[in-house]
Amino acid sequence: MSSENLPPVISDREKYRCIRRELALRERNYPRWIAQNKMSAAQARHETAVMRAILQDYEHREQPVLFNQGSKTNERTTKIT
Numbered sequence: 001m002s003s004e005n006l007p008p009v010i011s012d013r014e015k016y017r018c019i020r021r022e023l024a025l026r027e028r029n030y031p032r033w034i035a036q037n038k039m040s041a042a043q044a045r046h047e048t049a050v051m052r053a054i055l056q057d058y059e060h061r062e063q064p065v066l067f068n069q070g071s072k073t074n075e076r077t078t079k080i081t
Contacts, residue, residue: 012058
């Protein structure tokens with residue numbers, strides 16, 4: 001199998017940054033979606049709470065890896081299949 005056919009490997013650092021971007025996007029857009037009746041306030045609160053919980057999970061584990069203080073060789077990754 002050539003390297004271009006291998007599934008991408010995604011580090012914890014990349015996932016953490018993505019979670020932060022997604023949470024910011026939700027906080028920015030959900031109020032408008034609620035006002036446009038595209039989403040209920042309860043659903044927005046729940047979805048935002050779930051994303052905050054995921055963010056907290058990442059912030060409480062292996063902080064040197066997430067905050068560029070550790071070695072990349074110790075970084076956990078997820079292979080997408």
